[in-house]
Amino acid sequence: MNIRINGKRKKNYIYLKKRDQISMKKSIGIRIIAIIMALIFCALIIIPITHLNPLQIYLEIINGAIGNKRRIWVTIKDILILFIISVGLVPAYKMKFWNIGAEGQILMGGVATAAAMIYYGDYFPNWLLLVIIFIVSSIAGMIWGVIPAIFKAYFNTNETLFTLMMNYIAIQIVAFCVIFWEKPKGSNTVGIINSATKQGWFPPIFNLTYGMNIILVLIITILVFIYLKYTKHGYEIAVVGSSINTAKYININVKKVIIRTMALSGAICGLAGSIIVSGASHTISTATAGGRGFTAIIVAWMSKFHPVAMIFVSGLLIFMEKGSIQIASLYGLNENASDIITGIIIFFLIGCEFFINYEIKLKKD
Amino acid sequence: MVENYAVEVKNVSKRFGKVIANDNVNLKVKKGEILSILGENGSGKTTLMNMLSGIYSPDEGEILINGKKVIIRSPKDAFALKIGMIHQHFKLIDIFTATENIILGRPNNRMLNLAKVKNELQELIKKYGFELDLDKKIYDMSVSEKQTVEIIKVLYRGANILILDEPTAVLTPQETEKLFTILRNMKKAGKSIIIITHKLQEVLDLSDRIAVLRKGKYIGTIKTSEANISYLTEMMVGKKINLDIKRAEVKDSKTRLEVNNLTCINNDGRKVVDNVSFTAKGGEILGIAGISGSGMKELLEAIAGLQKIESGKIKYFDEQGNSKDISQIDISFVPEDRLGMGLVADMGITDNIMLRNYSKGRSIFLDRSSPKKIAKKIVDQLKVVTPGIETPIRRLSGGNIQKILVGREILQNPRVLMVAYPVRGLDINSSYTIYNLLNEQKKKGVIVICVIEDLDVLLALSDRVMVLNNGKITGIEDAKTISKEKIGIMMTKNVEGGSYEYKNKWEKKKELYIS
Structure with a gap:
């Protein structure tokens, strides 16, 4: 029996209290503390395992990500790609449609891009070819997004499983195309497409190799957030996401909204595929998406769909990824070592959400 | 001691x-x-x-x-x-x-x-x-x-x-x-x-x-x-308030709404509204009583066009006496589930006001300026306590949330106003605000249909009371003459038969599971 009749024994105990509101300053402060604690925790793991100075490793991570001009640009390019995929996921998540099929939508967009580059490369001027690429890649992504949406709207199938399975189908289609387009024969890769003519490649803008990537991502992001915030469609998405019953109550055609929103979400992920193929790698393989369709889910949710926060989160993740490749080659650690560091940081960042929502109080009895 | x-x-x-x-x-x-x-x-x-x-x-x-x-x-x-x-x-x-x-x-x-x-x-x-x-x-x-x-x-x-x-x-x-x-x-x-x-x-x-x-x-x-x-x-x-609800006389004595043999079936295949027929006059408050689950919710939803109708007709008669389909009439409906159906909890007052009218006009963009004006009007007139009109309404108290919902629905200038449990969870002052709003609509000639738990209030507010019991009407009475006890009996009298039917269904289900 733990009833203590008031007497000699006095004991303090702690309890949790939900915060009503938290200032911006405080919440950012908590997150910074979380990152610092994560780095300290990583150090505690690094020292006994590698016998290396953790500070040195952190410096190498920074060096690997932004050590020279080329590295900075590669990091920026990858941040943009991860970011635009998360932007593509936001409309679906605002509608509470658990789309984990970005991976497949990217791949389909990538395949469509590669096909346009291979088959139309010699017939159209580059600007027209790029327009064609944007159209076909977004249509391909759109189809991949709309199929699960139709089944969700009409048969109430589980979209999580459905979109996941669509990823595997996309991977198989890419694998087939890679064999089909194999060059040189027997290499089992497509190689750099149009390496001589650079047809279908993003042209440099303002002397920046990735200038077009930046502009494209910026335009799409602004359009998506205007769409979500200021248009009737965006409003419908918010209502459907909040309560299907309310949506029906005010005569929103829920089926239509689900399909339309997933068409948009899929199209943006498809476009992201074209940015990867046309704007960065200039080739296609089953690894073109490379898990970024899943990482983008983390980005979208951790930043609570706030575009600025999304840039920061995708920046952090890509930064760690680039740094980890550096330390892996420099110290003979394998890349998993740095995945561990990234994992620990994410763990602390998600964990600190608890302290943003609750405060711990000490109660004197 | x-x-x-x-x-x-x-x-x-x-x-x-x-x-x-x-x-x-x-x-x-x-x-x-x-x-x-x-x-x-x-x-x-x-x-x-x-x-x-x-x-x-x-x-x-x-x-x-x-x-x-x-x-x-x-x-x-x-x-x-x-x-x-x-x-x-x-x-x-x-x-x-x-x-x-x-x-x-x-x-x-x-x-x-x-x-x-x-x-x-x-x-x-x-x-x-x-x-x-x-x-x-x-x-x-x-x-x-x-x-x-x-x-x-x-x-x-x-x-x-x-x-x-x-x-x-x-x-x-x-x-x-x-x-x-x-x-x-x-x-x-x-x-x-x-x-x-x-x-x-x-x-x-x-x-x-x-x-x-x-x-x-x-x-x-x-x-x-x-x-x-x-x-x-x-x-x-903390202060004296007048607890009397004034009942205005019914002016427009023409029948405006006619429901004929309405039957609705829910997902389990049960008749939730069973062969219901009634009429309502303009400028009349028709109260509906019944223990929970007797079909009030489904009946209101059917009139609002949110519930699939199995059979039966709902007709509205305009000034000239022409019968019109109910779907062409402006109906306002305050559902029981305020935050899950009538409003969106995460949105502010403006965006919630917008729910009804956002789709009007050709522009693809939302017009937030006129809903904002309406939001301010509702906040002022109904004394809604809120930190601001953009504060998510889930942070407001139940009474304030209900004022926003009822306020929005009334501003649609409806011909039929239906409210389900409009004062549930509200303090006395807010409740009387809501009763007054309903009475004002009645004076305007609107058909008001309300479901209220508290029978004392229901009898004081309504002109006629209809009792639902297991989806069926067990009586439509004059609210001025019927007693609370009689309503109570009508609410429960046939329930034995009803639950027996339900039980039978359960037994059948069980058999299915076993086989």
């Missing part, structure tokens, strides 16, 4: 964030007495009781049980002190029988002698005058039977102090009377009973003393013999 009170609450305070739920509350309950705790919604009644039953722990102050200071940190501690709480929402397992539910969570005894337990339960039932079939499954029970199970459960565990949170909210007048008889028997047996309620008449009928809370503060305790309704209201609200 001076006088030995069963419960003493001394200077207890409890805060949730910035909200002070209980501010320096004092309370004393004698042995063998019934104490009513009276207060509006949000006055801190339930918080106080939750501290007695170990769900919350007080920030300040102390609680004494039988003269000894105690710290109640969990419901288990509360049981050890023989405190039992009967919550507003029952915590029973549907597929178990009454007995099985009662013995759940009993202190661990290796051997369970079911026959002995049943005998003991029978004695309890006899002693206090309950009516209960111990072998009946919960899903076959009416609300009042479920409540009986909850009370017996608490008694069987030996509770001497019983706390009942709004026990009569879901009961018919007859069931309420039965419950009161039982509570009086318990009092005679020396139990202390605390009953939370906001129905003033019941408080006067039942309790020995009345403690009043207002906005978290303890106002005082008075003897029931010295109290009357207007004095109690003044204590609760």
